[in-house]
Amino acid sequence: MSGDIKEGSAALPSKWPGSGGLQSKSEVVERGHPVWAEIDLAAIRHNVGLLRAAAPGAEVVGVVKGYAYGHGNPASAVAMLEGGATRLGVARVAEALHLREAGIGAPIHVFTEPPPEAAGMMLALELVPTVYTPAFADALSDAAVAAKRVVPVHLKLDTGMHRVGVVADDVSDVVRRLRALPGIDIEGAWSHFAVADVIDHPATRKQLDLFMDLVEEIERGGSVLRYKHIANSAATLSMPESHFDLVRCGVASFGLLPGRDFAGTDLRPALALKARVNMVKRLPAGEALSYGLTYELEHTSGVVTVPAGYADGYDRRLSGTADVLINGARHRVSGSVCMDQFLVDVGRAEVEVGATATLIGADGGDRITAEELADHVGTINYEITTRVPSRVPRLYLNEGPRG
């Protein structure tokens, strides 16, 4: 299957459904959503263009698993393809099904083996299966033979991260067994870095060396590997010798830094999380706020209710630590984040009901980043965006030609 994006080809749908078809902020509010995510599709196109330029000899696989790291599919996938990705990558067959149902025809890699029972579905959707166990390879081959097809597969090699994949000692044996199966063809081999987010980490070099040795061993055995791939966003930006034929980019496509070492890269954050202030009151000094009454007002203050909470992916550990932007000014979350709401002591600032509170994103000259929230929570930026659940509508901005 070619990764070309051509007018009239099945690689991209001519029209894809947005998140409930929401077109504007007023529509979001009219439908009663107090909190929403704005996804800047132009930022995704820009970021993918930058990654593509960083790996000129390779095709970019836009990694859109986890609902495109929370940014939403199929819109994010389409933006990636418009930005220059020629392939997509997901973790689950169901994620690929969602993209196919939206009319996306580009090659879609599935990074883990599903249960053998799903082999037929993978074939029907023309996915690019990852294979690392003979049991799944058998099922896939049987399904392909029944359909009178030979399915190209990519062999996952475990070079050190030890999640899934064939360990070095087993590679020759597994490849021999796979080559004997009539319904599959080993088209590619790949692996995944564990610490590429730290530039020049010795473990990354070790993984790359082992990957190259294993690829050589497979090719010496007679297989022709059209696609070798190991680079994620971090390696795409920092390790040209790891690019090979495909680079698989997720986090940086969304404008999130792949690690602290990448500060200063021209990536544009694509996701903003915003809420509409729904109550403002003035309370006297000594009053305490929210569950546990953990925050006490020092002065008579304006207290703003923001209708977003941990059910919107706004972690409870942001209680008393994170800032939000209201009318371009920073204010600290005051007291406990609840399931659907939290409170902000805005002191003497004038805030009206209906004002926008920016939980992630820019307002005025300031910006709250996913990295900043991740530091408060003790996690990574990936998790902050990926945890924004489906009850939060996505409002897609700057649609491309296919939008």
Ligand SMILES: Cc1ncc(COP(=O)(O)O)c(C=O)c1O
């Ligand atoms: C197999 C595989 N390839 C590529 C990626 C993309 O990595 P990143 O988001 O760091 O670019 C992931 C994401 O974790 C992955 O699981």
